[in-house]
Amino acid sequence: MDVRSTEPELRTLMMAGLGGDAAAHKALLERLSGQLRAYFKGQLGRFNRGPVEAEDLVQEALIAIHTRRHTYDPSQLFTPWVYAIAHYKFVDYLRRTKSSINDLPIENAAEATAQDDSTHVESSLDLEKLMAGLSPRVRQAIQYVKIEGLSVSEAAVRCGMSESNVKVSVHRGLKALALQITREGADHED
Amino acid sequence: MKTDQLIDMLSTNVEPVKSGQIWKPLIWALAIGGAASFCVMLATVGLRTDAAGGVHIGFLALKLLFMLSVISTGTALLMKLIRPGQEAQKLFRFLFLPFLAAGFVGIVALALQPPSAWDRMILGTEWVTCLFCIPLFAVVPFALLIWALRKGAPTNLKRTGAIAGLVAGALGATAYAFHCPDDSLTFMAIWYGAMVVLCAWIGARLGPWLLRW
Numbered sequence: 218m219d220v221r222s223t224e225p226e227l228r229t230l231m232m233a234g235l236g237g238d239a240a241a242h243k244a245l246l247e248r249l250s251g252q253l254r255a256y257f258k259g260q261l262g263r264f265n266r267g268p269v270e271a272e273d274l275v276q277e278a279l280i281a282i283h284t285r286r287h288t289y290d291p292s293q294l295f296t297p298w299v300y301a302i303a304h305y306k307f308v309d310y311l312r313r314t315k316s317s318i319n320d321l322p323i324e325n326a327a328e329a330t331a332q333d334d335s336t337h338v339e340s341s342l343d344l345e346k347l348m349a350g351l352s353p354r355v356r357q358a359i360q361y362v363k364i365e366g367l368s369v370s371e372a373a374v375r376c377g378m379s380e381s382n383v384k385v386s387v388h389r390g391l392k393a394l395a396l397q398i399t400r401e402g403a404d405h406e407d
Numbered sequence: 408m409k410t411d412q413l414i415d416m417l418s419t420n421v422e423p424v425k426s427g428q429i430w431k432p433l434i435w436a437l438a439i440g441g442a443a444s445f446c447v448m449l450a451t452v453g454l455r456t457d458a459a460g461g462v463h464i465g466f467l468a469l470k471l472l473f474m475l476s477v478i479s480t481g482t483a484l485l486m487k488l489i490r491p492g493q494e495a496q497k498l499f500r501f502l503f504l505p506f507l508a509a510g511f512v513g514i515v516a517l518a519l520q521p522p523s524a525w526d527r528m529i530l531g532t533e534w535v536t537c538l539f540c541i542p543l544f545a546v547v548p549f550a551l552l553i554w555a556l557r558k559g560a561p562t563n564l565k566r567t568g569a570i571a572g573l574v575a576g577a578l579g580a581t582a583y584a585f586h587c588p589d590d591s592l593t594f595m596a597i598w599y600g601a602m603v604v605l606c607a608w609i610g611a612r613l614g615p616w617l618l619r620w
Contacts, residue, residue: 237423246414276413283417285560287428288490301491305562344408363416
């Protein structure tokens with residue numbers, strides 16, 4: 218991937234997203250999902266793992282990028298930040314599936330493509346099943362704010378919670394979802 | 408689940424990110440952790456008594472200087488370690504400076520005294536207390552630091568855990584310095600240094616387990 222060509226654009230989107238621009242944030246995540254898919258497929262290809270596992274990792278990394286975006290330092294380059302997260306998630310995946318670099322069959326090394334937009338692949342995760350694992354308050358907050366797209370204040374009225382409680386619940390919910398993806402993923406591999 | 412579905416979810420109602428979200432928890436952890444270890448010191452061994460010669464400002468200041476330099480370098484390093492993709496190698500080397508400096512003055516202090524005085528300079532009067540107190544006083548700061556670091560995104564868990572242990576140990580040693588009746592630079596270099604390093608080692612062992620995200 219040519220970092221120099223995408224860095225300024227991705228960084229601009231990231232900065233807008235940090236400021237609360239939802240459209241920019243969405244564009245950023247879409248661009249990143251393509252890059253991450255290429256990256257994880259390239260890495261997993263060396264371990265004989267397929268596109269479903271890659272999609273699990275793409276989704277896990279996207280949630281991590283979203284919930285940890287406050288850790289990006291605007292005075293630094295954006296691409297190394299993304300790849301450090303992706304690499305961390307990949308190493309974590311290897312650890313929990315008990316694979317190691319030693320299993321690596323060199324002849325299967327797959328070339329990483331710059332952008333992989335094969336969005337037809339579904340991850341092994343079932344959103345409804347994941348949602349069922351959340352506490353009722355958190356589930357409600359995610360449902361209203363993140364799925365139905367109600368504003369935080371509307372959701373607060375419907376849930377009978379304060380706005381800051383709704384925000385906290387949404388944040389917690391996303392992290393809990395990421396955690397469940399981690400666990401589910403591990404179950405599939407074992 | 409399709410990834411597009413997830414992206415829709417994540418980009419619905421995007422909240423702006425406030426600056427300072429990353430370092431505030433760390434500062435709180437240091438402040439509350441430091442205060443907590445001071446209180447634990449007061450509640451257990453207490454301030455240095457007059458019987459032990461009262462507070463000797465000079466030696467207390469040197470002990471504090473040693474520990475505060477470890478705390479400040481360690482904290483600066485933690486700030487980098489919780490941001491993915493940041494190089495912290497240079498700062499990491501700085502961390503050894505306070506230990507080298509303390510070791511150096513410890514040896515010089517020994518060299519200036521006749522060997523008959525070495526026993527007292529090395530073991531002091533309360534080296535066993537020091538051995539137990541520093542790790543004990545470090546427990547609360549360590550727990551708070553872990554809490555704060557989990558709000559960031561450390562990617563090198565072993566190293567982050569080690570630095571958290573180091574800073575917590577140094578906070579514990581800072582509290583202990585207010586009790587410590589041993590006015591010897593050699594004592595400080597050996598026991599303070601060793602206990603802080605021990606805390607760092609424990610932190611490194613616990614890091615991958617406590618900090619995973």
